[in-house]
Amino acid sequence: xxxxxxxxxxxxxxxxxxxxxxxxxxxxxxxxxxxxxxxxxxxxxxxxxxxxxxxxxxxxxxxxxxxxxxxxxxxxxxxxxxxxxxxxxxxxxxxxxxxxxxxxxxxxxxxxxxxxxxxxxxxxxxxxxxxxxxxxxxxxxxxxxxxxxxxxxxxxxxxxxxxxxxx
Numbered sequence: 380x381x382x383x384x385x386x387x388x389x390x391x392x393x394x395x396x397x398x399x400x401x402x403x404x405x406x407x408x409x410x411x412x413x414x415x416x417x418x419x420x421x422x423x424x425x426x427x428x429x430x431x432x433x434x435x436x437x438x439x440x441x442x443x444x445x446x447x448x449x450x451x452x453x454x455x456x457x458x459x460x461x462x463x464x465x466x467x468x469x470x471x472x473x474x475x476x477x478x479x480x481x482x483x484x485x486x487x488x489x490x491x492x493x494x495x496x497x498x499x500x501x502x503x504x505x506x507x508x509x510x511x512x513x514x515x516x517x518x519x520x521x522x523x524x525x526x527x528x529x530x531x532x533x534x535x536x537x538x539x540x541x542x543x544x545x546x
Contacts, residue, residue, distance in 0.1 A: 470531070507534050
């Protein structure tokens, strides 16, 4: 009888903690509702440029920081014309909600506009095009699960006449 109790306890503990480390160690989980929305932002043929992080400027700023010099506050970006853009500058952002015991939302709800805004504000762009979205579910055993809305796309900045753009 005692042996049966130990086996049952071990099986329950294994079941309880089987998903637990996956939430901390592995990014991903169950993915569903993937989508691709290339026409999500209508540019109406307005001239724009793709905003990309500038790795050389980031390295230069790191050297300035190590030397104790002042580092510029604006983001390290470069603007690329759509004709010259070949990809590789996609930005990703997310919004999530945690469900305690798989039933009760313990954090504010997911917000797609918030996720989009995070990606665009990071590079001080105007909007995003070529948007891909998906949901992920990260399970944390009996503790609950997290639903994550992820968005990925190209951040753009509309061209303005001289003197109109101030940030």
